[in-house]
Amino acid sequence: MAQQPIFKDKFDDAIPVLNFGTFHMGFTSDANSVDFDENDRKNQGDVKKVAKMLAEFKPTVIIVEMPPSFNEALQKEYSEYLKNPNMTFENPSEIELLAYEVGRLNNAQRIYGIDHKMGYNYNIGNTIQNKVNDKTYEKYFQLIDKEEKKLNYDNLSLLDKLKVDNHPQYLDFLINVNAEILSYVSTKDKFEGADEAAKYYHRNIRMYSNLNQIELNENDRVFILMGASHTAYFNDFMKRSPKYKLVDPFLYLK
Structure with missing residues (x-):
């Protein structure tokens, strides 16, 4: 029989988070990649259908797998996309194809990168x-x-x-x-x-620290889009965090 909680471990104003994992839809330096033509019109249409599903979460803030040093350029490009969703990208990734569209459908104004690069020998x-x-x-x-x-x-x-x-x-x-x-x-x-x-854990906990430096309030709803291995770590971190309340992505993937 499942044990009942013995004490409260979440704030009353814990922030809802849709922590969503994906394969990399554009170029990736990761050891493993998925064959996906990011410039194919059908593929782009399929991504927009998924974006429409995920947009039902109604996020106010978008978080993506990009280093914070790019935040100013990221915000500028995203703001341009909000004004012109038909703009084209030479080599779009899941950020431009999926994250931007999820945000646009909810008029979410803020986007941030939280990635942190570290060397790591997968092999x-x-x-x-x-x-x-x-x-x-x-x-x-x-x-x-x-x-x-x-x-x-x-x-x-x-x-x-x-x-x-x-x-x-x-x-x-x-x-x-x-x-x-x-x-x-x-x-x-x-x-x-x-x-x-431990280096991979180190990278992910630093990415999590980047997230925790972003100013959020009880009215925010956060959509995070990253490669799924980072999503896996963040699920563990957020499950234990008093600040965040995880939302099941399968509520939206119909």
């Missing part, structure tokens, strides 16, 4: 020599390769891809595959994999 598990003989790392990727084939992600519709990206099990998988599985990779008496995993 350290395959490069360390003389590893302690625990086969969990290798077995896990064999399992995931098999399950990914069943999922057939690349052939899903845009909406179904985004449903996968925001599924709780998939979000846990993203934390595992990006970080925690590396705790099984080490040489005797050392912590090479764990230390590398």
Whole structure:
């Protein structure tokens, strides 16, 4: 039987947040990418349909995966989009295609970037020599390769891809595959994999700190759009935060 709360841990004026994960729709330097033509008219139309669904959340503030140093230019371009939603972008990403449109449909005036870049070796598990003989790392990727084939992600519709990206099990998988599985990779008496995993946590907690530097009030409703591995971490952070109240994205993904 599920345990009942033993004390109150959210402020009465906790801010609603729709924390939404996506694959990167334009160029990405990430180790993994999705084949998606961001300039294809049909794809752009499909994104607008999703934007219309998510706009039902009625955000007042938009948060995206861009460093805060770009905030002035980001706000300027977004303001231009609000005036002219037919403006074109040479190489649009999920920011221009989805975040701008969700904001425009609600006349949200503020947009901020919270990304923080840090170096990180995703592939350290395959490069360390003389590893302690625990086969969990290798077995896990064999399992995931098999399950990914069943999922057939690349052939899903845009909406179904985004449903996968925001599924709780998939979000846990993203934390595992990006970080925690590396705790099984080490040489005797050392912590090479764990230390590398900590860098990814470090990046995400710094991104979260960037969010917490933005002035928000009890009347705000926040829409966050990031690569889904960051979404996964932010779900954990916000679940424990007294300031934020997570909203289920599946209330809007029809």
